[in-house]
Amino acid sequence: MNNKSIAFHSDFQRRAQEELFCLWKRGIDFLGSRFAILGGAMSWVSERNLVSAISNAGGFGVLACGAMEPYLLEKEIVATQALTNKPFGVNLITMHPKIDELIEVCLNLKINHIVLAGGIPTGSSIKRIKDGGSKVIAFAPALVLAKRLIKFGVDALVIEGTEAGGHIGPVSLTVLAQEILPVIKEVPVFVAGGLGRGEAILSYLELGASGAQLGTSFAACLESQAHENFKKSFIYASARDAVVSLQIDEAFPVIPVRALSNKATKAFMSHQAAVIKRFNNNEISKEEAQLSIEHFWAGALRKAVKDGDVENGSVMAGQSVGMVKQILPVKEIIEILVKQAESALVARYKRLSD
Known part of the structure; x- marks a missing residue:
């Protein structure tokens, strides 16, 4: 130059x-x-x-x-x-x-x-x-x-x-x-x-x-x-790994949260299905079903951030995680x-x- x-x-x-x-x-x-x-x-x-x-x-x-x-x-x-x-x-x-x-x-x-x-x-x-x-x-x-x-x-x-x-x-x-x-x-x-x-x-x-x-x-x-497990999960993740929690029935709304896909993400879908099935079989009330779905993630963020359980916790991250x-x-x-x-x-x- x-x-x-x-x-x-x-x-x-x-x-x-x-x-x-x-x-x-x-x-x-x-x-x-x-x-x-x-x-x-x-x-x-x-x-x-x-x-x-x-x-x-x-x-x-x-x-x-x-x-x-x-x-x-x-x-x-x-x-x-x-x-x-x-x-x-x-x-x-x-x-x-x-x-x-x-x-x-x-x-x-x-x-x-x-x-x-x-x-x-x-x-x-x-x-x-x-x-x-x-x-x-x-x-x-x-x-x-x-x-x-x-x-x-x-x-x-x-x-x-x-x-x-x-x-x-x-x-x-x-x-x-x-x-x-x-x-x-x-x-x-x-x-x-x-x-x-x-x-x-x-x-x-x-x-x-x-x-x-x-x-x-x-x-x-x-x-x-x-x-450190929480931090490392960010390093290894790509943008497509940061997914939104989904609801399977509009009668039981789920507040959308974006987090890294893990075992808990998949378990949440199964949990919703099981709870809704129990409701449809008149085993629990609608209020009980909704609370059960909402409580699934209780403590999940702390479990990931503080305890380092990045598979069963909620690893909240945006799509910029890939960067x-x-x-x-x-x-x-x-x-x-x-x-x-x-x-x-x-x-x-x-x-x-x-």
Whole structure:
């Protein structure tokens, strides 16, 4: 490479850094982080160590409250604050029976960003959080809901495609982004679901997103406290291994969850069939049958994440799992994503200059 080529490359690199910063500046300003990259809140995975590592690396960690009692959430927030002085958020499940107490815990501990997930948040919850001085982030699986949430007063939205891991909606991120990003301008919108490379993040930023949320990429990182078996299952998996739990009878609905196919996935189908057969034979009531189906996965995520039973547990992962090739530190994962986005911009500049 001659001196002129080196100068051009250096100029392109500087331009790429500046352009990327401009593209996600709204997200950076909103989150208060160096990069507009959120860590998806994953139960049993997104705890103090991973959350603080993401924030310390320039991203925005999000603590997963899940089914925690208020006193446990308080303990986890305090422990996270001891590990980082950078901003991080807390994800609360709207259907939690003690949601009001959990909100108070977050407000008392000066959490500036509260993510409301697992259902449509109530206007009263949103108002309480905003009155307490914190920002509200909510999930919008459709344009009509995005508009409604903005009227309720949310400060930012996450649009998550069906490619994501864990509990999912029915629409892909590609479609959601085209439906929502050109329309919603009032608040920052972060994209999620199936994201594993910086070029993909860049493409959504150019469509109008303010940043991106990733879960699967961080679940198997070095700082993740998940069992080594859990992490290794990500390394060995391909995109097609991350499947959605299916229901065999619409009379007994199943909440769709994306996880790696294993013995438990197959056993769940057999369990549904056996339970429905017992119902049809008048051996159990419909309520008993539904509860039996719902309880099949009770404790299954913990079994995989903490105990390392990746055959009989639930190994929740998004379709981007096929891009997880190594167990890397969070800092390196974020640096790779940013470099990939910048390199895509540099390549564009070079094409246009030829």
